Amino acid sequence: MSLPHAILTALLEKPSSGLELTRRFDRSIGYFWSATHQQIYRELGKLEAEGYIRALPSEQPARGQKKSYEVLPAGRDELARWTATAQEPKPLRDALLLRLRASAVVGTEGIEAELRRHLARHQRQLTEYEEIEERDFGPGRDTPQDRLQHLILRAGIDLETFWTRWLTQALETFERLPAEERPS
Amino acid sequence: MSLPHAILTALLEKPSSGLELTRRFDRSIGYFWSATHQQIYRELGKLEAEGYIRALPSEQPARGQKKSYEVLPAGRDELARWTATAQEPKPLRDALLLRLRASAVVGTEGIEAELRRHLARHQRQLTEYEEIEERDFGPGRDTPQDRLQHLILRAGIDLETFWTRWLTQALETFERLPAEERPS
DNA sequence: AGCCATTGTGCAACTAGTTGCACAATGGCT
DNA sequence: AGCCATTGTGCAACTAGTTGCACAATGGCT
Numbered sequence: 001m002s003l004p005h006a007i008l009t010a011l012l013e014k015p016s017s018g019l020e021l022t023r024r025f026d027r028s029i030g031y032f033w034s035a036t037h038q039q040i041y042r043e044l045g046k047l048e049a050e051g052y053i054r055a056l057p058s059e060q061p062a063r064g065q066k067k068s069y070e071v072l073p074a075g076r077d078e079l080a081r082w083t084a085t086a087q088e089p090k091p092l093r094d095a096l097l098l099r100l101r102a103s104a105v106v107g108t109e110g111i112e113a114e115l116r117r118h119l120a121r122h123q124r125q126l127t128e129y130e131e132i133e134e135r136d137f138g139p140g141r142d143t144p145q146d147r148l149q150h151l152i153l154r155a156g157i158d159l160e161t162f163w164t165r166w167l168t169q170a171l172e173t174f175e176r177l178p179a180e181e182r183p184s
Numbered sequence: 185m186s187l188p189h190a191i192l193t194a195l196l197e198k199p200s201s202g203l204e205l206t207r208r209f210d211r212s213i214g215y216f217w218s219a220t221h222q223q224i225y226r227e228l229g230k231l232e233a234e235g236y237i238r239a240l241p242s243e244q245p246a247r248g249q250k251k252s253y254e255v256l257p258a259g260r261d262e263l264a265r266w267t268a269t270a271q272e273p274k275p276l277r278d279a280l281l282l283r284l285r286a287s288a289v290v291g292t293e294g295i296e297a298e299l300r301r302h303l304a305r306h307q308r309q310l311t312e313y314e315e316i317e318e319r320d321f322g323p324g325r326d327t328p329q330d331r332l333q334h335l336i337l338r339a340g341i342d343l344e345t346f347w348t349r350w351l352t353q354a355l356e357t358f359e360r361l362p363a364e365e366r367p368s
Numbered sequence: 369a370g371c372c373a374t375t376g377t378g379c380a381a382c383t384a385g386t387t388g389c390a391c392a393a394t395g396g397c398t
Numbered sequence: 399a400g401c402c403a404t405t406g407t408g409c410a411a412c413t414a415g416t417t418g419c420a421c422a423a424t425g426g427c428t
Contacts, residue, residue, distance in 0.1 A: 001413085001414080002282055003414080003415090005282065005283075005286060008286070009282070009285055009289055012289045012290070013289060017376080017377090018376075018377065018378090029282075030275070031276065032277065032278045032281040032282060033277055033278070033279075033281075033282045034275035034276070035415090036415080036416070036417090037376085038377095038379085038415090038416080038417085038418095039414085039416085041377060042379090045378090066375095066376070066377090066423095067376095067377080076290060079286055079289075079290050080290040082283070082286070083283045083286045083287050083290055083291075083294065084294025085294070086297070086298060086301065087279060087280075087298070089279075089280065089302055089305065090279070091214070091218035092215065092218070092343075093186075093216065093217055093218060094217070095186045095217075095273075095274070096271075096273065097217075097336050097339055098186055098190055098193070098213075098216060098217045099189075099266070099267045099271075100332060100335065100336055101193055101213065101336055102263055102266070103267050103332065104329045104332040104333060105197060105263075106260060106264040106267055107264060107267075108332075109267070109268050110268025110269070111267065111268070114270060114271070117270065144288075144361050145288045147361065148284060148285070148288040148292075148357075149288060151284065151353075151354055151357050152281050152285055154353070155278075155281055158346055158349070158350055159276075159346060162343060162346045165342070166342055169335070170335055173332075173335050177328050177331065185383085185384080187384080187385090202406075202407065203405075203407080206406090219385090220385080220386070220387090221406085221408090222385095222386080222387085222388095222408075222409085223384085223386085225406095225407060225408055225409095226408080226409090250393095250405095250406070250407090251406095251407080
């Protein structure tokens with residue numbers, strides 16, 4: 001139940017239309033809470049109905065017509081409440097690790113290519129994060145907000161670093177598995 | 185769509201009843217693909233209907249009666265097919281990072297306690313993994329299967345190590361935020 | 369003026385996962 | 399014999415997320 005709160009956060013940072021939100025969910029917020037445009041539009045409708053946000057009056061609200069939203073006080077309160085609430089971390093679900101485990105039983109056919117694909121992807125993401133760090137968090141940028149944002153970005157960087165290292169190690173392990181001994 | 189494949193993997197490793205599977209999903213397989221007993225029973229029903237698994241004949245299949253399943257050749261084939269198939273990694277969704285970002289806008293009230301809770305949990309998980317490593321992957325255990333299993337465990341260990349480090353660093357950052365400058 | 373690619377908004381149907389129970393069998397306790 | 403905690407199996411309703419479209423507005427091109 002975090003999508004509404006992700007949207008409230010994004011709208012507090014900057015009032016936006018559905019499409020603008022979708023764009024921002026493809027970078028920034030979406031790096032750790034992804035969402036499709038359909039989810040976003042549906043959720044905007046609900047948030048408006050609940051009185052947490054409202055459409056900015058300036059534009060006419062016809063279909064296919066840009067419609068921007070801003071957060072109302074009730075929405076900010078709800079976000080603050082949610083932020084302070086204890087939540088159980090939800091358990092990991094990682095299909096690649098599962099497939100690796102399956103491959104120990106039914107054979108490693110095809111898995112190496114997948115590891116490589118994932119490695120390339122994580123390397124790309126890591127580079128992207130590092131560019132953001134360089135661009136947005138140089139010296140002198142350290143208001144409390146900057147430090148929090150930087151902390152979040154560091155999580156992304158460290159996580160991608162973990163994956164690239166682990167995948168590299170995994171590929172080495174595969175190379176050392178003598179072909180004739182591989183499970184099949 | 186990975187739960188059926190997680191179950192097939194578990195059943196290939198060892199034929200089991202629903203409850204035994206549930207137990208194994210609370211350790212082992214569940215470390216990277218969690219599932220509740222309700223999900224598991226529902227999925228067992230589907231897998232049986234599709235001809236991927238069958239109930240072991242020995243026991244009578246009444247409600248509240250233990251019923252064990254084994255994988256049929258069609259199930260093994262399906263698992264091998266799935267394992268070799270390319271899949272997009274699904275994007276990260278992490279509520280804690282989202283809340284941290286929200287806290288930069290609506291105030292950090294309550295977040296520190298959450299970081300501490302998460303840190304304790306990740307440290308506990310890390311210890312558990314390290315105990316498993318010591319117990320199950322001592323010297324001499326390096327058949328191809330062992331190496332694959334160990335690799336998967338290392339992913340868990342490294343991931344928990346990342347989280348404990350990052351959360352420690354995050355808490356330090358909070359301690360250094362002068363209280364009066366904290367966003368509110 | 370008519371065409372059409374692009375941008376933007378949204379509905380509907382479906383799949384996956386969660387929550388809250390209900391009920392059956394078993395075995396120890398009185 | 400009856401009670402009741404524990405173990406095991408399962409249904410139903412709900413919530414969240416995904417997929418596949420439909421349709422409106424805009425603006426450049428002919």
